Amino acid sequence: MKRRDLLSVPFPHPDTYEDADDEFYRRLPRAEDYADEDAFSESMNSWNTAYWDFDERKTAGSFVAKEHGCGFTTLLVITGPFAGTLWWDGRATSGVIIPLSLDHAGGARPVTFGEWLGRDSWDLLPPGWGRA
Numbered sequence: 001m002k003r004r005d006l007l008s009v010p011f012p013h014p015d016t017y018e019d020a021d022d023e024f025y026r027r028l029p030r031a032e033d034y035a036d037e038d039a040f041s042e043s044m045n046s047w048n049t050a051y052w053d054f055d056e057r058k059t060a061g062s063f064v065a066k067e068h069g070c071g072f073t074t075l076l077v078i079t080g081p082f083a084g085t086l087w088w089d090g091r092a093t094s095g096v097i098i099p100l101s102l103d104h105a106g107g108a109r110p111v112t113f114g115e116w117l118g119r120d121s122w123d124l125l126p127p128g129w130g131r132a
Helices: 018-026 036-058
Strands: 062-069 074-078 084-091 098-100
Touching: 018 036
Parallel strands: none
Antiparallel strands: 062 074, 074 084, 084 098
């Protein structure tokens, strides 16, 4: 469930948390570093809780405009410099959030709500991304 307290926080561009994401995974607990299963489990639970909060913040300032199934959604950004634009949340399989765009070859400016209306989000993804 989306945290309502994050709706007023500006939507972060995915480039702004890429390094922090990598750092989180470098700190992922490894079973061989713990004396017993209980200690590992406790560390893993703490890591999961911290990562869940971090991951929720990746969609701050947005809400789901369209659900596509299998964990894919189209996000409408409502706060920050990207307010009024739409982004693809593909974290379910690829771990990324990317802008939906009419021109991925030309810089991938995120589409506005008006540009998105009447279009299929799948058609606004980069070429070769998504549908097999």
